[in-house]
Amino acid sequence: MGKTKVDRRVLRSKLALKEALLSLMAGKSFSQVSITEIMETANYNRGTFYTHYENKEALLDEVLGELIEELIAAFRAPYDQVELFKVEEMPATAVKLFEHIYSRREAYTVLFQSDVLPMVKEKMFSAVKRISNEDLEHETTDPINRELMQAYSMNALMGLVFHWIEGGFQYEPAYMQEQLVLILNYRPGAARTHVRK
Structure with missing residues (x-):
């Protein structure tokens, strides 16, 4: 007791x-x-x-460590209980990443406006990339290089997350979840240019 x-x-x-x-x-x-x-x-x-x-850096490390642990759990949520994870069948409600970040938005806001931002982004990106490497075997059709595909996917995902945080959480987490699923399933065709001849 x-x-x-x-x-x-x-x-x-x-x-x-x-x-x-x-x-x-x-x-x-x-x-x-x-x-x-x-x-x-x-x-x-x-x-x-x-x-x-030991010092204030150790205190900051613990703050970041806890956030990263929660971030990893949120990243894993859509596929945690399945053996084969099909992105095209994933419902928006399965995405928990934005809910986690929004629930800790005060901490993320402070960190993203601080002088330790480069370290914060690097830790977030590295954690998600490492977990993706360990947990998921990305299926790609030849001639797509798996390593390059994963690098592209992780940079795109975290770029979206960073954009959302830096924009002051302009959109609700549910909207971000829906948009991510739509983006993941989007197959672009032609793009109109604004180049004037």
Whole structure:
């Protein structure tokens, strides 16, 4: 019973420190945030901070690590329970990626407006690409190169996600889910040009 109380206290203090970091990053760059400010905002002392984290970078790593774990779970949702995953048969409701990001939009907004944005994007992209590599064997018809097809797919997906976040969540998650499924099944024909001769 005592262990549960300690665990809850640890979780509470770590959550307060993470929330304090994001709150401070909403007003200034990560490089300008000090450990003292984090402690004061979270209402904890220096000892508590250093019990959990070696430095503010370790605290940020944990914030990002939790988001990435949730991102991976959301990415896997459409195919988690099936052996053969057919994109053309996937309903929009199976896509959970946008729901996850929207549910954590405050954190994503702060991170996407911060000086650590390049690292955030790289971690998100790398995680999705790694999971796609591990989980999915992309079927392509010759002469399409599987490696190139996957690179194209992952860049397109994450480009769409980044565009949505950077646009301030202009569209609802359900709309983004529907659009993604339509895009995945779209087979473009001719394109009209605006080049004037």
